[in-house]
Amino acid sequence: DAKTTQPPSMDCAEGRAANLPCNHSTISGNEYVYWYRQIHSQGPQYIIHGLKNNETNEMASLIITEDRKSSTLILPHATLRDTAVYYCMVLSGSARQLTFGSGTQLTVLP
Amino acid sequence: DGGITQSPKYLFRKEGQNVTLSCEQNLNHDAMYWYRQDPGQGLRLIYYSQIVNDFQKGDIAEGYSVSREKKESFPLTVTSAQKNPTAFYLCASREATSYNEQFFGPGTRLTVL
Numbered sequence: 001d002a003k004t005t006q007p008p009s010m011d012c013a014e015g016r017a018a019n020l021p022c023n024h025s026t027i028s029g030n031e032y033v034y035w036y037r038q039i040h041s042q043g044p045q046y047i048i049h050g051l052k053n054n055e056t057n058e059m060a061s062l063i064i065t066e067d068r069k070s071s072t073l074i075l076p077h078a079t080l081r082d083t084a085v086y087y088c089m090v091l092s093g094s095a096r097q098l099t100f101g102s103g104t105q106l107t108v109l110p
Numbered sequence: 111d112g113g114i115t116q117s118p119k120y121l122f123r124k125e126g127q128n129v130t131l132s133c134e135q136n137l138n139h140d141a142m143y144w145y146r147q148d149p150g151q152g153l154r155l156i157y158y159s160q161i162v163n164d165f166q167k168g169d170i171a172e173g174y175s176v177s178r179e180k181k182e183s184f185p186l187t188v189t190s191a192q193k194n195p196t197a198f199y200l201c202a203s204r205e206a207t208s209y210n211e212q213f214f215g216p217g218t219r220l221t222v223l
Contacts, residue, residue, distance in 0.1 A: 043200050043214030100152030
């Protein structure tokens with residue numbers, strides 16, 4: 001599975017959009033981009049995934065560049081409860097496991 | 111409500127004792143997973159099971175054992191052979207067709223004294 005690079009930490013003002021970047025320059029054609037988040041001392045929570053088209057659900061939007069070498073997770077109106085570590089992963093459909101890196105610590109400030 | 115239950119949330123054991131962590135799911139998921147998380151680190155896969163009576167080692171299986179006798183249950187035993195067992199343990203499950211959308215339990219924090 002391809003390796004991802006994320007900034008270790010980011011801050012965002014409450015009510016503003018949080019844009020979390022992820023680089024995955026070695027992604028292959030059959031690999032999906034997945035995002036999970038983990039609030040302190042809880043189990044991770046699935047957020048969204050995509051292959052090449054932009055995706056949106058009730059939690060977030062995922063924007064994948066045309067060359068698929070990077071993506072951005074967007075939380076449109078961040079709240080204090082969105083403070084968490086956000087993990088970006090790239091996985092093939094046949095992958096047997098999730099591969100968690102260090103993620104990005106997002107802190108939403110009041 | 112459907113979900114994954116892990117018990118207990120906090121567990122203390124003396125060094126040299128085996129301990130079994132419980133994981134139960136009522137989501138009718140086929141695949142189940144055990145992960146370990148150390149402070150400030152990402153999750154690492156210990157064992158996973160795709161179907162009943164079958165399981166495979168993950169990246170850090172040494173010192174651990176599992177069983178999958180029922181679809182809804184996937185207990186993890188931390189044996190005395192595990193050199194550094196103090197950690198946060200997370201169980202997860204997924205539907206057979208959902209690829210990598212895993213649902214996680216609340217976790218068990220194990221401290222070995």
